[in-house]
Amino acid sequence: MSAADLEAELKCPVCLGIYREPMQLPCGHNLCRCCLNRLCESQDHCSCPECRATFARSPALKKNLKLANIVDCFRATRKTSLGPDCEQKELSLGADGNQNYFEEISSMVASCPEHKMPWEYFCRQHKACLCRLCLESHQSHNWQQLEKAAVSGRAVLADEVARLEQSQNMLDDAESWLQDAQDQLRADRARLKKQVSELFASIQEAIITEERDILDFIMAEEDLQLFRLEARIGEILSKKKASNRLLVEAQELASRSIPDWEFIRTYQITLEKLLKADVHIQSFSVQKRELDRALVSQVAKESQVLVKKLSKVIRDSISQSRELLLNRHSQGRAQTQKSKTQTARAPSSLQRSRLTLDPNTAHCNLSLSSDLLSAEWVQQRVPCPSHPERFRLHPQVLCSQGFVSGCHFWDVALTGTRRWEVGVTCKGPGLSWVDSCIAWALRWDSRKLQAFEGHRRHNNPQLSSIQQAPGRIRVCLDREEGTLSFFAVDSESAPSMEAGKLLHAFHIKAKCALFPGFYLEESKLSILQYSTKSELA
Numbered sequence: 001m002s003a004a005d006l007e008a009e010l011k012c013p014v015c016l017g018i019y020r021e022p023m024q025l026p027c028g029h030n031l032c033r034c035c036l037n038r039l040c041e042s043q044d045h046c047s048c049p050e051c052r053a054t055f056a057r058s059p060a061l062k063k064n065l066k067l068a069n070i071v072d073c074f075r076a077t078r079k080t081s082l083g084p085d086c087e088q089k090e091l092s093l094g095a096d097g098n099q100n101y102f103e104e105i106s107s108m109v110a111s112c113p114e115h116k117m118p119w120e121y122f123c124r125q126h127k128a129c130l131c132r133l134c135l136e137s138h139q140s141h142n143w144q145q146l147e148k149a150a151v152s153g154r155a156v157l158a159d160e161v162a163r164l165e166q167s168q169n170m171l172d173d174a175e176s177w178l179q180d181a182q183d184q185l186r187a188d189r190a191r192l193k194k195q196v197s198e199l200f201a202s203i204q205e206a207i208i209t210e211e212r213d214i215l216d217f218i219m220a221e222e223d224l225q226l227f228r229l230e231a232r233i234g235e236i237l238s239k240k241k242a243s244n245r246l247l248v249e250a251q252e253l254a255s256r257s258i259p260d261w262e263f264i265r266t267y268q269i270t271l272e273k274l275l276k277a278d279v280h281i282q283s284f285s286v287q288k289r290e291l292d293r294a295l296v297s298q299v300a301k302e303s304q305v306l307v308k309k310l311s312k313v314i315r316d317s318i319s320q321s322r323e324l325l326l327n328r329h330s331q332g333r334a335q336t337q338k339s340k341t342q343t344a345r346a347p348s349s350l351q352r353s354r355l356t357l358d359p360n361t362a363h364c365n366l367s368l369s370s371d372l373l374s375a376e377w378v379q380q381r382v383p384c385p386s387h388p389e390r391f392r393l394h395p396q397v398l399c400s401q402g403f404v405s406g407c408h409f410w411d412v413a414l415t416g417t418r419r420w421e422v423g424v425t426c427k428g429p430g431l432s433w434v435d436s437c438i439a440w441a442l443r444w445d446s447r448k449l450q451a452f453e454g455h456r457r458h459n460n461p462q463l464s465s466i467q468q469a470p471g472r473i474r475v476c477l478d479r480e481e482g483t484l485s486f487f488a489v490d491s492e493s494a495p496s497m498e499a500g501k502l503l504h505a506f507h508i509k510a511k512c513a514l515f516p517g518f519y520l521e522e523s524k525l526s527i528l529q530y531s532t533k534s535e536l537a
Contacts, residue, residue, distance in 0.1 A: 003077075008418070010071055013049045014039065014393055016379065016521065019071050021108075024064040026255070027053035033188045034059070039393055039435075049394060052437060067098055068212045119261045120170070127268065129261045132329035136202035150260035153267050160274040161250050164243060166459055167279040174281050178233045181286050182226060189222040193290050197315065199296060210311040217315060225286060241277055244276050267454025277430035286480055292317040350476060352409040354517055354525050356401045362397040366520060372400075375417070375523040389427075390512060393435050394518055397427065399527075409476040409514065411489065411530075414469070419445050421452075422473055424514040438517045440506045443487045444469040451486075451504040452453060472528070475516065476499065482508050 012019050014035035021033040029050040031039065040046045047054045060359040089123045112120045112131035119129040125141040135143065193215060200211035224256040253263075253270050291314065299310045364381040368374070375397050384390060391397070414420050428432050433460030449466045451458040470488040478486050508514070518525050 010067075012127060013258070016395070016439070017376075017450070019067065022064045022071065023061045023069045024059065024067075026055050026257075027051050027052070030064055032068055033063075035393075037380045047437065047455055049437070052452060053366055053459075054455055062416045077322075090487065094507075099268060119146050119288070122146045122264060124149075127262060127264075146260050146264075150263055152252070153264060157250065157254055157267055159270060160271060161247065161254060162459070164247050164250070164274055164277060164279070167277075168240065168243055169459060170281065171243065171279060175233060175240070177228055178236065182229055185222070185225055186231070188288060189218060189520065191216055192291070195291050199314075210308070214314055214318075218318065218364040220410055221289070221318075227287070229286070232282075236281070243277050243279055246273055250274055264501060287361075289318050327393075350407040350409045352530070353401065353403075353410045354529065355410050356403050357527070358389075358398050358400040358515075361389050361391060363391040363395040365395045366397050366493075368397070373523070373529065374526045375520060377418075378521050383432055388431055388435060393433060394437060396421075396438065397518055397520075398427075399516040402427075402515040403479055404511075404513045405475055405479045407476075407478045407480065409474055410472050411472060411528040412445075412518075413472050413528055414518070414523060415471070415525075417446050417469075418522030419443070419519070420469075420521070420523040420525065421517075421519035422475060422486070422525070423517060424475075424477060425454075425510075425517045426510055426512040428512065438519060440484050441517075441519070442473070443519070449503065451506070453506060458504065458506075463504060466503075470503070471522060473503070477514065479514070484508055487530060 007018070010018050012022075012032045012035055013029070014031055017032075023033050023036050024029040024030050025036075027050075029048050031049075039049075045054050063429060076214065115131050115133040117131035117133060120132055121135050121138075121143050122128070122145070123130055123141050123143045125143075126138070129146060130138055130143065130275060160535040196214055196218065199210070200214075229513040248435045252271055253267060256263075285414050288423060295317070296310070296314060296399055299313055324354040355367050357375055359368055359372065362368055362375065362384070364384045365379070366375050366378055367378045367382050377395055395496055413423055414422065420467050420484075421438055421443045423438045425433065425436075425439040425441075437452070437454075441452050443452055449463040449469070451460055451463060472489045474489045475484070476487065486503040486505070487500045488503055489500040
């Protein structure tokens with residue numbers, strides 16, 4: 001690893017300087033002590049700026065001694081080349097803690113109650129931890145080192161958690177589909193009732209009674225279908241609740257810092273619960289109902305003496321219709337599928353929005369251009385006037401324009417290899433959003449693309465397969481449909497309405513104004529503007 005790469009790894013994600021008294025968060029990431037204090041001073045719950053995991057305010061955290069030693073060694077190696085002035089700037093802001101990290105870890109290690117020796121091995125046949133003396137009686141069994149067994153168990157648990165998360169996403173999709181099916185079923189049956197009403201309106205008073213009977217028949221069938229859909233939704237919600245409870249239990253076990261022997265003893269039970277989780281989605285369908293117009297018209301032209309016959313024909317026509325309105329196949333346990341390249345064209349209702357950056361929200365490590373169309377991360381803080389809407393913790397900036405309705409899109413060019421995010425956010429009540437991350441964002445972290453909704457990362461295999469950051473991104477926001485989509489565009493298709501490859505899409509239920517926002521760390525962005533001639537090409 002080069003000195004530049006090492007220096008990049010030793011930078012705090014908040015102040016972007018070399019770590020000063022690095023403190024380890026529960027999620028495993030690190031922050032300077034002073035940055036951690038600033039992060040927690042005005043909030044009940046804080047979030048990691050790297051992975052967005054949340055933790056309680058003022059947690060009992062310890063200084064990361066190993067990382068602190070690495071930082072000290074790094075500073076020492078460049079002491080002679082930087083000179084005393086630079087050395088002075090890198091002085092720590094506080095003294096080391098008095099607790100001995102290694103003594104505390106050692107005291108937590110359990111030992112064999114029979115031989116009074118620490119656990120070192122794990123017998124797969126008996127599912128038991130072994131000390132060095134216990135191993136003698138298990139030599140013929142399938143055993144391995146305790147550390148390797150714990151690593152293997154954590155990997156299995158992580159896979160099951162990921163599978164259950166994917167299954168829960170499938171349950172979310174099924175619930176959404178059922179709710180949409182209700183609306184479409186109502187629309188289809190409303191259309192059918194209108195057809196029946198128009199037909200009987202052309203007939204005399206003699207068939208009014210039959211008309212009412214047929215409408216009652218349709219409504220009874222509709223109620224039956226809606227009742228079945230309601231029952232399926234209740235079943236889905238019940239499975240979601242059960243799977244969410246198991247998911248929380250598994251995540252808590254996976255995130256807890258406990259000795260390997262205790263983890264091995266307890267994760268088997270959790271793993272068995274995860275494997276038995278019922279996330280099966282049964283097949284269901286909704287049939288379309290429609291009148292046989294030709295046949296009904298022929299009978300209607302006859303005479304009033306055929307009214308009874310007409311009524312029977314209509315009932316039979318509705319009952320025997322087999323054309324599907326909607327259909328969804330059964331889905332079992334979540335399985336990994338090959339990602340498919342998706343291309344899309346921006347709907348004609350979308351309007352290209354002319355955005356400008358809001359200097360009142362820009363973090364002091366972001367330098368804005370005079371036309372407010374570009375922003376660049378700079379190491380030296382820019383003098384900024386105090387403003388209540390200015391981001392203090394994260395190098396972020398919002399646009400001045402917010403959207404409550406309509407369909408909009410904008411293109412941005414991004415450069416830099418460290419980290420950037422592009423998305424939208426709500427300003428919300430008060431000023432709590434000033435210390436928060438962008439609500440719906442697409443993130444590049446120098447290795448891969450990820451999609452975040454608040455602190456929750458969306459599982460998108462297609463994003464994980466992208467090894468190079470897209471240079472240009474089109475963001476499409478449809479407030480009417482509640483969707484936020486990100487597309488990768490090239491320089492040729494950017495001026496046109498062709499959106500290109502779909503990267504990710506969010507479904508947003510928020511009703512507040514949404515403001516485009518950006519996160520930049522050793523990166524630069526430009527909001528692209530095109531001439532009218534280019535837009536019409």
